[in-house]
Amino acid sequence: MDIASVLNKAIASLGNQGFATARIDAEVLLCSVLKKERTFFYSHPGEQLTEREREEYQQLIERRRHGEPVAYIVGIKEFWSLPFEVTRHVLIPRPETEILVEEVLKVCADGKVKNPRILEIGTGCGAISVSLASELKDAHIVATDISAEAVSVAMKNAHNNGVVNQISFLLGNLFQPVLGKFDLIVSNPPYISEEDYGRLPLEVQGFEPKASLLAGPDGTEFHRAIIREGIVYMESGGWLLMEMGAGQQHRMENMLKESHLYDSIAFRADYAGIERVSIARRVPADG
Ligand SMILES: C[S@@+](CC[C@H](N)C(=O)[O-])C[C@H]1O[C@@H](n2cnc3c(N)ncnc32)[C@H](O)[C@@H]1O
Secondary structure (H helix, E strand, O other): OEHHHHHHHHHHHHHHOOOOOHHHHHHHHHHHHHOOOHHHHHHOOOOEOOHHHHHHHHHHHHHHHOOOOHHHHHOEEEEOOEEEEOOOOOOOOOOOHHHHHHHHHHHHHHOOOOOOEEEEEOOOOOHHHHHHHHHOOOOEEEEEEOOHHHHHHHHHHHHHOOOHHHEEEEEOOOOOOOOOOEEEEEEOOOOEOHHHHOOOOHHHHOOOOHHHOEOOOOOOHHHHHHHHHHHHHEEEEEEEEEEOOOOOHHHHHHHHHHOOOEEEEEEEEOOOOOEEEEEEEEOOOOO
8 A cells, every 4th residue: 555545544543432533643643653754745745654554654543543642652752842752641732832932032132131040840851941942052940750750751852952960859748848049930731620620621521641730629729839948949030931721810819919929910912812821020128
């Protein structure tokens, strides 16, 4: 069977299953089997697949048909134009999290923070810390996670992206393994409420780690803890930036204001218009 026929069959099979991304999924999975770019399929539609390649491809298509995300099947996801290895132990980094990276870069540039010391809570595959390190060559970053598997994936990604010397990885619950003070604390913590968790699509609920998603009855228990405890680890005038879920802005604003620990509170929406990132400054000592 040639590339065009194999692809068309796979697209139809995924399409029948209701996958809106059938074509791109089928193509990305074929790239992974043939170790070719997608453009190759258009320039060589008549190229024959070997029996082994066809079998391997069929197995990957079956995994996708059962709902497994493409990123887990191929083991890689692009974020901030960098390649990240992903396993079932880490959340697949989402495009909206790039807004958080953008905002951290803005705070560093606007505040002219030299040699920024940045703490990330809940690094997962390391997407945020590795991206920041790739942009801020003078930054030193401490990245934590409660999952040993996540820390090991993140370290590998830091190594593969050439920034391992800028990031220290720590294993532990929130701030428990952290020492010292930072100019910025950044986090994309779990933020799905118990009620919403049951409504997540199969690809998320059935495959991504629950500990990366679930955050108590209203989805803000990690934000609350980070707002309260983070203050100890932040320089006076330091910044706290966090990702949040749809509809959480009001609660976040209240938590930040009621703590009386932060000022300059702002929010940034993602490209779908959903308020996605909270930005707040620790009230300076003389403020
Ligand atoms: C939403 S994921 C974010 C992962 C990654 N930073 C990203 O943006 O793709 C949240 C991460 O927080 C970690 N986590 C959950 N509870 C934690 C805790 N108590 N202390 C530290 N990390 C925690 C999870 O293991 C997961 O890697």
